[in-house]
Amino acid sequence: MEYFLQQLINGVTLGSIYGLIAIGYTMVYGIIGMINFAHGDVFMVGSVTAFLVVLGMGLTGGSGLFLIILALLLVAAIAMIVASAYNWTIERLAYKPLRGSFRLAPLISAIGMSIVLQEFVRINQEGRPKPVQPIVTGGYELMTRVTESGEFIVRLTNMQILIIISTLVLMAVFTTLIQKTSLGRAQRACEQDQKMAALLGIDVDRTISITFIMGAALAAFAGLMFFLYYGVTDFFVGFLAGIKAFTAAVLGGIGSLPGAMLGGLVIGLIETMWSAYFTVEYKDVAAFTVLVVVLIFLPQGLLGKPEVEKV
Amino acid sequence: MTVQDTLPEARTRAYDFAAIAKDLFGTAVVCLLLMVPIVAYKSIITQYSLVLEPRWETVTVLLLIVLAGRLAMHLFVWHRVPARPVASASAPKASLAEMIGPYVFPALVVFALVLPFISGFDRRTIDLSIYILTYIMLAWGLNIVVGLAGLLDLGYVAFYAVGAYAYALLSTVYFPYWFGDGIVPWAFYITLPIAGLLAALWGVILGFPVLRLRGDYLAIVTLAFGEIIRLVLINWFEFTNGPQGITVPKATFFGLPFTAGDDGFAAFFGIEHDRIYFYIFLYYVILALALLTYFVTNRLRRLPIGRAWEALREDEIACRSLGINTTNTKLTAFAIGAMFGGFAGSFFAARQGFVSPESFVFIESAIILAIVVLGGLGSQIGIVIAAIVVMGSFELFRELNFLKAILPEGAEPSQLRMLAVGLGMVLMMRFRPRGFVTRRQPTVFLKERKAVSGDLVKEGHG
Amino acid sequence: MASSGTTPVLSVEHLTMRFGGLTAVSDLSFEARKGQITALIGPNGAGKTTVFNCITGFYKPTEGRILLSHPGGREFLLEQMDDFRIAQTARVARTFQNIRLFSGMTALENLMVAQHNKLMTASTYTIGGIFGSGHFRRSEKAAIELAKYWLEKVRLIDRADDPAGDLPYGDQRRLEIARAMCTEPQLLCLDEPAAGLNPRESDELNRLLRSIRSENDVSILLIEHDMSVVMGISDHIVVLDYGQKISDGDPASVKSDPAVIRAYLGVEDEEEDEIAAVAVAEALGERK
Incomplete structure (x- = not known):
């Protein structure tokens, strides 16, 4: 029971990160119907940027709570801006000129862009991972159980609290943004029918750009959290995290924001539970299998609408 | 537009320098955001800690390059009115291509046949040619799935892996166990067809669940399959020896190993032992395999199955309305494409003498796909050109030492090659999405074979 | 009836x-x-x-x-x-409201694809075809003859080697019918x-x-x-x-059926029905 509770906490933490990335996939897919294959790498750019800024600030675990929070806010802001600039540029250079081209063109272009981002970061920052001492430390011991082999303590770390709470806050902010503002209305209109939206005076290009920027900002925040949680990041973290987050987006129902979050949590839980109760080695296989099973048997996702084939 | 309408003879129009300046400023801001901190500060591990090393010179150089490029585009390209309609320029080029078209392939084959001789048996040339031919063969195999049947497969490297591991495991474990050690020198020849069949079988196994999927989803699921196979190869230690890989016997000349010993190839023919014979032998093996792929695919295109593949790419619903079993049609495409991947994989293992999961990462699939896309989806000649361009440029990057100036310390110009592949994919999609060879040759004709313009050919739904 | x-x-x-x-x-x-x-x-x-x-x-x-x-x-x-x-x-063969030809394939190829199942059997599921069996070659010739018959019938024989997507709209409609007919x-x-x-x-x-x-x-x-x-x-x-x-x-009985007239004109009043009936009968009978 205690063991399960611990895995639950870990899974929700991981799931929050996946959920934040998944939102970027789901929004972009919703609005222009393409998988932004480079989105995982935008997450990576956010993560690496956060790593560099933290390093540049000389931030360590002993800096004092207030200072750490203030500094992390600044790091988050920088990472979000930089990642947004990346995603905006990618959209302008690699996707926008391809609107109206054949269906696979943007996907192939996105794969190309993903390779470019990975290699760009690898060349500039080397390939090997560089671990950093934990910055957000401490936590709470929720439960202790004494067993023959020693005691098992259920921990909820401050880092986990930070991740879960900030995810909730960001989710709330973005949901309001999309449901209540004219920008959100424009986005939903473009999802339905871009031509009609344009005829009604919505700047479709701008709406799409903003969607990419919003997705990137969330991914960058996830990147920061990922880096802080694991204490390490490198040029390749976006590949796996990206695919898992994409799985989350599809699982939740592509185009649905709450769906992306829900999907993220499910994927995070599956991954941690699989590692805890089966084999750690095959946790990625489990994630990929979930992806395959979901795409084949549940392509409309948990909260999505089914598509009818037109003849 | 208005300038063009009123003054048709005008070549340029007045520059709006304020707008250009504004644009350049915007570009500079975005560029700086892209480069700071990722380019501007490099993290390095010193003896005691992690430190940042500023690299502002590189940022400045790159920024100036981008700004100069954008300014040049403003001044010379974007605001210029085209001197002549572009359409007329492309027409004669196409007819020239058609004129020499039928001779290109035979010429290439003849060239390939004599290449080892004209290279003066240069080890490096032959090695590079083997490398290129392997990728040509892989791309021709993938072309059946992507180019002909129009199904985007991002996990093609899995079949390459199946072929390689089939050879590795059969030749080191199972054949010696079943038939004794005497079989080992012949293992390559016996395994080759088995590897192809196993890969085809895997093509069907992996193809079956994805039949209902199309477009992006199909692509992602095939990618997931490719990764699952690789992860299983890494983790199933008892079976595959995990990440350490397997050392396997190299290919032999019909049982004669290329060694200096008495029972070796050199001794048998009474010539002096030289490693180069092994490479020449490998060269002709892969050439033969590649040509087999070419001719079989070409033949299949002219058979009902091949026409059904192309019809599937054009319109799946229409296919079904004509009584074509699209399930079987897709599965045969997956299976036959996978089979050639399996052959290539088996060859790869026999050439390398070693297999490990590291050789079968997603990026390999992406490179093969890039070659198919660059070549022009469906065009076999285009793929040859693309493979030479991509693989040749890989080689070229090793030589570009002047690039070291803008690269961080310790980075080699050869590291830029994947960056170039990625950029190449993006640029091709933007400027020449149909690849080098865009025209499609009909498979049957009444009076004359007229190539079909690429604009009419569909790329499939995934 | x-x-x-x-x-x-x-x-x-x-x-x-x-x-x-x-x-x-x-x-x-x-x-x-x-x-x-x-x-x-x-x-x-x-x-x-x-x-x-x-x-x-x-x-x-x-x-x-x-x-x-x-x-x-x-x-x-x-x-x-x-x-x-x-x-x-x-x-049962069909055509589509929004023409679904294989636009990148020639008219003749379109008609050959329609004979897929017959030719597939003749090529012994590709194996005979690969080795160029005589039976397959004869079947392929016969298939081309059938395609020619239909191309002549829909007056597209001169455009047999042109891509279907290049044909004018009316020709595409006829080609689609020819393709459906090639499935016999x-x-x-x-x-x-x-x-x-x-x-x-x-x-x-x-x-x-x-x-x-x-x-x-x-x-x-x-x-x-x-x-x-x-x-x-x-x-x-x-x-x-x-x-x-x-x-x-x-046709005659349908033309005068009041229910049909109502459906097409959306009239419900009995009196207007009769007026409309005359109008529709004329329209149905005389249009073009």
């Missing part, structure tokens, strides 16, 4: 098709008789194409039975068959074959369809808006509105 003497080739019985809460076709029964041209007409959204998609297997009907009979007495329950099997074994069907289903055709092309289509009926002995079921086509060539008309059959009979 003037021509009730011939046997039905297709009988649709109590067909119902629902999409979620929407009932597109409700309890529809009708027959298409052997050697006749049956037209399915009705206002936009009446469910005509849905009926077609049920017959050709692209949709699985919610309820009902669709029975197809071959001359030899073989019968097929189409609602239980896969779409491609319906074309392959039950021999018992029943040919045409979804708005005259849509977008000019009067001359429309006349030509009439002649083509009549000749398919008489010379090639194929029964035809068609959806059409162009009344000159419908009235000019149909032996039997079924009228749908809101997914239900409102009239069924020969």
Whole structure:
């Protein structure tokens, strides 16, 4: 029971990160119907940027709570801006000129862009991972159980609290943004029918750009959290995290924001539970299998609408 | 537009320098955001800690390059009115291509046949040619799935892996166990067809669940399959020896190993032992395999199955309305494409003498796909050109030492090659999405074979 | 019903098709008789194409039975068959409202793809074909001859080697019919074959369809808006509105059916009915 509770906490933490990335996939897919294959790498750019800024600030675990929070806010802001600039540029250079081209063109272009981002970061920052001492430390011991082999303590770390709470806050902010503002209305209109939206005076290009920027900002925040949680990041973290987050987006129902979050949590839980109760080695296989099973048997996702084939 | 309408003879129009300046400023801001901190500060591990090393010179150089490029585009390209309609320029080029078209392939084959001789048996040339031919063969195999049947497969490297591991495991474990050690020198020849069949079988196994999927989803699921196979190869230690890989016997000349010993190839023919014979032998093996792929695919295109593949790419619903079993049609495409991947994989293992999961990462699939896309989806000649361009440029990057100036310390110009592949994919999609060879040759004709313009050919739904 | 003497080739019985809460076709029964041209007409959204998609297997009907009979007495329950099997074994061919040719393949290639199953068997599922068996080569020649026959019949023989996507609209419509005919069907289903055709092309289509009926002995079921086509060539008309059959009979009786007139003009008042009846009768009879 205690063991399960611990895995639950870990899974929700991981799931929050996946959920934040998944939102970027789901929004972009919703609005222009393409998988932004480079989105995982935008997450990576956010993560690496956060790593560099933290390093540049000389931030360590002993800096004092207030200072750490203030500094992390600044790091988050920088990472979000930089990642947004990346995603905006990618959209302008690699996707926008391809609107109206054949269906696979943007996907192939996105794969190309993903390779470019990975290699760009690898060349500039080397390939090997560089671990950093934990910055957000401490936590709470929720439960202790004494067993023959020693005691098992259920921990909820401050880092986990930070991740879960900030995810909730960001989710709330973005949901309001999309449901209540004219920008959100424009986005939903473009999802339905871009031509009609344009005829009604919505700047479709701008709406799409903003969607990419919003997705990137969330991914960058996830990147920061990922880096802080694991204490390490490198040029390749976006590949796996990206695919898992994409799985989350599809699982939740592509185009649905709450769906992306829900999907993220499910994927995070599956991954941690699989590692805890089966084999750690095959946790990625489990994630990929979930992806395959979901795409084949549940392509409309948990909260999505089914598509009818037109003849 | 208005300038063009009123003054048709005008070549340029007045520059709006304020707008250009504004644009350049915007570009500079975005560029700086892209480069700071990722380019501007490099993290390095010193003896005691992690430190940042500023690299502002590189940022400045790159920024100036981008700004100069954008300014040049403003001044010379974007605001210029085209001197002549572009359409007329492309027409004669196409007819020239058609004129020499039928001779290109035979010429290439003849060239390939004599290449080892004209290279003066240069080890490096032959090695590079083997490398290129392997990728040509892989791309021709993938072309059946992507180019002909129009199904985007991002996990093609899995079949390459199946072929390689089939050879590795059969030749080191199972054949010696079943038939004794005497079989080992012949293992390559016996395994080759088995590897192809196993890969085809895997093509069907992996193809079956994805039949209902199309477009992006199909692509992602095939990618997931490719990764699952690789992860299983890494983790199933008892079976595959995990990440350490397997050392396997190299290919032999019909049982004669290329060694200096008495029972070796050199001794048998009474010539002096030289490693180069092994490479020449490998060269002709892969050439033969590649040509087999070419001719079989070409033949299949002219058979009902091949026409059904192309019809599937054009319109799946229409296919079904004509009584074509699209399930079987897709599965045969997956299976036959996978089979050639399996052959290539088996060859790869026999050439390398070693297999490990590291050789079968997603990026390999992406490179093969890039070659198919660059070549022009469906065009076999285009793929040859693309493979030479991509693989040749890989080689070229090793030589570009002047690039070291803008690269961080310790980075080699050869590291830029994947960056170039990625950029190449993006640029091709933007400027020449149909690849080098865009025209499609009909498979049957009444009076004359007229190539079909690429604009009419569909790329499939995934 | 003037021509009730011939046997039905297709009988649709109590067909119902629902999409979620929407009932597109409700309890529809009708027959298409052997050697006749049956037209399915009705206002936009009446469910005509849905009926077609049920017959050709692209949709699985919610309820009902669709029975197809071959001359030899073989019968097929189409609602239980896969779409491609319906074309392959039950021999129902169809065209599409928005033309679905293989635009990157030549006209001839389009017609060769239509003969896929026959040629596949002849090539012993590709194996014989790879080694160039004589049987396959003879079959391929015969297939080209059949394609030539149809290309001549739809007057496209000169464009045999041109890509289908390059043909003008009217030619594409005819090529699609030729392609469907190359599957050697018992029943040919045409979804708005005259849509977008000019009067001359429309006349030509009439002649083509009549000749398919008489010379090639194929029964035809068609959806059409162009009344000159419908009235000019149909032996039997079924009228749908809101997914239900409102009239069924020969052209003359359908033309004067008040229910049809109501559906087309949306008039409910009894008096206006009669005025409208005259107007519609004229319109239906004289248009183009």
